[in-house]
Amino acid sequence: MxxxxxxxxxxxxxxxxxxxxxxxxxxxxxxxxxxxxxxxxxxxxxxxxxxxxxxxxxxxxxxxxxxxxxxxxxxxxxxxxxxxxxxxxxxxxxxxxxxxxxxxxxxxxxxxxxxxxxxxxxxxxxxxxxxxxxxxxxxxxxxxxxxxxxxGFAHVFTTRTAVADVDDLAGLRIRSPGGVANAWRLAALGAEPVTIAWNDLPRALAEDRVDGLITTFATLDSVPLWTRGVRFALEDRQYFSxxxxxxxx
Missing domain, CATH: 3.40.190.170 (Bacterial extracellular solute-binding protein, family 7)
Known part of the structure; x- marks a missing residue:
């Protein structure tokens, strides 16, 4: 144990x-x-x-x-x-x-x-x-x-592009919280992993420097990122964090 x-x-x-x-x-x-x-x-x-x-x-x-x-x-x-x-x-x-x-x-x-x-x-x-x-x-x-x-589970959330499955991630710039495995997985799914500090993320979203992010519902709820453009979610359980x-x- x-x-x-x-x-x-x-x-x-x-x-x-x-x-x-x-x-x-x-x-x-x-x-x-x-x-x-x-x-x-x-x-x-x-x-x-x-x-x-x-x-x-x-x-x-x-x-x-x-x-x-x-x-x-x-x-x-x-x-x-x-x-x-x-x-x-x-x-x-x-x-x-x-x-x-x-x-x-x-x-x-x-x-x-x-x-x-x-x-x-x-x-x-x-x-x-x-x-x-x-x-x-x-x-x-x-x-x-x-x-x-x-x-909890980490999912993909996006701003302008609705994502119905992982194929829709191709070409999107997705904020990663860091780590080799996150970068590899996003790249394998066709997305471009971008590492941005959490405190800098609201501004990055507002300035369209990224198209979305990997995070949990608990984290998303703690800072209302829907006021900074987050509109869509692909609830795919990327990993349990x-x-x-x-x-x-």
Whole structure:
């Protein structure tokens, strides 16, 4: 089964790691968390809940500062910041992790295309994820704090072009959240993958620099991109996306 750690054990782990980093057990260590999405996104809401629980139980042992909305780092830069010790915690998408832990790209391979959430869960809750966690920890020098966070299926959303099937993606410029597997899959479907930071996407859509994007309904709902031209959806379950909670060692 994937790693599951109770809150008290997480706090003990974080305190030990951060105290070792500061070299002092007298002052409360600071856990600085950076995420990219806005206040209404599921990533932000879940991290806020984690922060509230840590503060409720252990305010005398550890301080927590959560910066969201890309205030500190965008997703493309957050792993480097974690490795360099500029932040203590990140909640990275599996599409960001495939360069340091290639097996995390498994959820984006063709075998998962169009699968059900139950089928994805068979892998998420199985031994394969334990092996992926090992790759992540070795590749980043980080600790996987707990169970991966399921964000849901990623689909294709477009602005001016209605898409009834994957053949309609040919020639379209589709924003990718990043990762080798996303770029390969879009290219194989005939689209042009374009990597744009999430905070820059509304403007890119308004300026017609892309014809659409890969994202989840939860993410689309957190920032009303239909006000920036998104009109159509191809609900094709490109892959089941996850966030991985990580703390620097």
């Amino acid at each position: 994937p790693i599951r750690i109770c809150l008290a054990a997480v706090v003990a782990l974080l305190t030990a790691v951060l105290t070792a980093a500061t070299g002092s057990a007298l002052a409360r260590p600071m856990l600085l968390i950076s995420t990219e999405n806005g206040p209404d996104h599921v990533q932000t809401l879940i991290v806020r809940r984690f922060v509230d629980r840590v503060r409720d139980c252990c305010a005398d042992r550890i301080d927590v500062d959560h910066r969201f909305g890309g205030e500190l780092y965008r997703d493309r830069d957050v792993l480097a910041a974690l490795v360099q010790g500029k932040i203590g915690m990140a909640v990275a998408g599996t599409w960001q992790l495939d360069q340091v832990a290639p097996d995390t790209g498994a959820f984006m391979l063709p075998v998962f295309y169009g699968r059900t959430a139950e089928e994805a869960a068979l892998v998420q809750d199985g031994p394969a994820v334990e092996a992926m966690n090992g790759q992540i920890e070795e590749g980043l020098g980080a600790i996987v704090l707990g169970r991966w966070i399921g964000l 996850h966030y991985v909670p990580l703390v620097s060692d």
